[in-house]
Amino acid sequence: MATLAAHDPIPTHWKEGVPSDDELAHIPGEGGWPLVGNTLKMLKDPHAFTRRMVETYGRVYKSKAFGGWNIGLIGADANELVLFDRNKNFSSEQGWGPVLDQLFPRGLMLLDFDHHRADRRALSIAFKPGPMRHYSGSLNRGIAKKVEDWGEGKMQFYPAIKTLTLDLAADSFIGIEWGPEADKINTAFIDMVQASVAPVRKPLPFTQMKRGVDGRAFLVDFFTAETQRRRAEGGGQDMFSQFATAEYEDGSLMPVDEVVDHMNFLMMAAHDTITSSATSLIWLLAKHPDWQDKLRQEIESVTGGVGSDGKPRDLAYEDMGKLELSEMAFKEALRMVPPVPSTPRRALREFEFGGYRIPAGSHVGINANFVHHEEEHWDNPFSFDPMHFTSEKVKARHKYAWVPFGGGAHMCLGLHFAYMQVKILLAQLLPRYEITLEQEPDWQPWPIPKPKDGLKISLKKL
Numbered sequence: 001m002a003t004l005a006a007h008d009p010i011p012t013h014w015k016e017g018v019p020s021d022d023e024l025a026h027i028p029g030e031g032g033w034p035l036v037g038n039t040l041k042m043l044k045d046p047h048a049f050t051r052r053m054v055e056t057y058g059r060v061y062k063s064k065a066f067g068g069w070n071i072g073l074i075g076a077d078a079n080e081l082v083l084f085d086r087n088k089n090f091s092s093e094q095g096w097g098p099v100l101d102q103l104f105p106r107g108l109m110l111l112d113f114d115h116h117r118a119d120r121r122a123l124s125i126a127f128k129p130g131p132m133r134h135y136s137g138s139l140n141r142g143i144a145k146k147v148e149d150w151g152e153g154k155m156q157f158y159p160a161i162k163t164l165t166l167d168l169a170a171d172s173f174i175g176i177e178w179g180p181e182a183d184k185i186n187t188a189f190i191d192m193v194q195a196s197v198a199p200v201r202k203p204l205p206f207t208q209m210k211r212g213v214d215g216r217a218f219l220v221d222f223f224t225a226e227t228q229r230r231r232a233e234g235g236g237q238d239m240f241s242q243f244a245t246a247e248y249e250d251g252s253l254m255p256v257d258e259v260v261d262h263m264n265f266l267m268m269a270a271h272d273t274i275t276s277s278a279t280s281l282i283w284l285l286a287k288h289p290d291w292q293d294k295l296r297q298e299i300e301s302v303t304g305g306v307g308s309d310g311k312p313r314d315l316a317y318e319d320m321g322k323l324e325l326s327e328m329a330f331k332e333a334l335r336m337v338p339p340v341p342s343t344p345r346r347a348l349r350e351f352e353f354g355g356y357r358i359p360a361g362s363h364v365g366i367n368a369n370f371v372h373h374e375e376e377h378w379d380n381p382f383s384f385d386p387m388h389f390t391s392e393k394v395k396a397r398h399k400y401a402w403v404p405f406g407g408g409a410h411m412c413l414g415l416h417f418a419y420m421q422v423k424i425l426l427a428q429l430l431p432r433y434e435i436t437l438e439q440e441p442d443w444q445p446w447p448i449p450k451p452k453d454g455l456k457i458s459l460k461k462l
């Protein structure tokens with residue numbers, strides 16, 4: 001295998017220039033079983049696996065999984081090194097490539113440095129106050145309707161919020177009404193997302209990968225035609241219309257195929273992450289009725305609670321920032337169950353960390369969940385306590401001890417959208433219902449955390 005020294009050109013593709021076993025011999029760790037390495041152990045319980053590796057080998061270790069060596073870099077300092085990436089050592093494109101390249105090529109997380117900066121800047125227009133105010137209107141409408149439909153009684157929260165999040169995306173992301181067209185798009189999209197983590201990576205007949213590749217073809221056609229139409233006729237204020245007309249610094253429009261790739265990627269980046277984090281928040285609130293009361297009071301003082309028509313009032317875009325405790329509770333849910341469990345990168349040049357020299361070409365990864373539960377940064381790290389996020393505590397803590405949205409150049413572009421959707425959800429749910437947990441869920445941790453039983457809760461009218 002090719003050997004890369006510090007002065008060699010950077011690897012241009014994630015399959016090339018992987019360091020040999022000899023070049024990694026000085027890094028402690030284990031290869032696991034023949035062929036599968038540690039893949040099965042990691043999938044079964046990734047958090048226990050990381051804990052054992054750190055206890056056995058320290059905060060820099062190697063492990064073989066998914067067909068190659070990965071170097072774990074664990075801790076808040078490691079998060080800062082990799083995410084902030086002062087020296088431009090790490091490629092996100094080549095880190096995420098093995099997972100996402102086939103179905104979500106050229107999305108923002110699959111671009112690096114200058115190309116990434118130019119596209120991110122152009123797309124940021126969709127997250128400015130004007131468009132955000134527009135999305136908040138459609139979120140308020142859509143969430144109010146669905147929460148009313150949920151009604152009193154027992155429900156499985158996870159599938160309900162997953163469907164709601166898809167429907168909301170049809171409206172605020174694509175600007176189409178709920179109905180058969182939105183359902184077709186949603187199905188194609190779900191097929192793609194499931195295929196991105198399917199074990200069979202070739203689109204053979206009847207496999208999930210084949211369904212994903214077909215879903216991608218359908219969405220590429222749809223978004224291509226729509227980009228051209230919205231450019232010609234002018235679009236609405238939805239996110240996709242913003243992307244379709246996004247301009248680079250020199251005033252030129254983005255090529256149509258790039259708009260399409262960014263849109264596909266964005267829907268993927270938004271969907272399961274919001275679903276997972278809204279679910280963990282509702283789970284934690286169901287277990288902590290005292291916090292439901294606190295957030296309900298806060299919401300009622302900001303929105304006025306239930307109106308004369310018996311329905312909770314909308315949460316105005318201007319009032320989002322006033323729901324401070326609600327935001328702290330959401331941050332705490334993101335701490336306890338971070339939706340994106342891994343942040344893969346590829347080292348483009350040799351670097352040092354924790355006393356080890358890591359060769360160029362290495363696949364490296366940090367671990368949010370581990371750092372989110374370290375006593376060094378959090379009192380009672382396994383207890384739900386939104387007061388972990390008072391401004392004094394945040395100021396005193398390592399900046400990279402809480403990284404559910406990543407950090408640095410690739411920090412989540414949609415994080416304010418996520419806060420907004422979750423706050424509007426709370427503003428509709430809590431003034432109307434008391435939430436109780438029917439059954440403690442068992443969480444499936446990978447690829448994005450979800451309760452295996454769908455989270456059984458019950459809603460009781462107040």
Ligand code: HEM
Pocket residue numbers: 092108109110120265266269270271273274277338339340343344403404405406407409410411412413414415417418
């Ligand atoms: C609670 C919900 C969410 C969580 C926890 C989350 C988490 C993340 C994380 C960890 C990254 C960085 C990954 C890396 O550096 O390798 C990321 C990137 C990204 N997210 Fe989110 N995300 C959420 C919601 C959203 C939403 C709602 C959108 C869009 C509306 C979105 C769009 C993106 C995009 C476009 C990127 C790529 C940014 C770049 O590479 O420059 N995310 N997200």
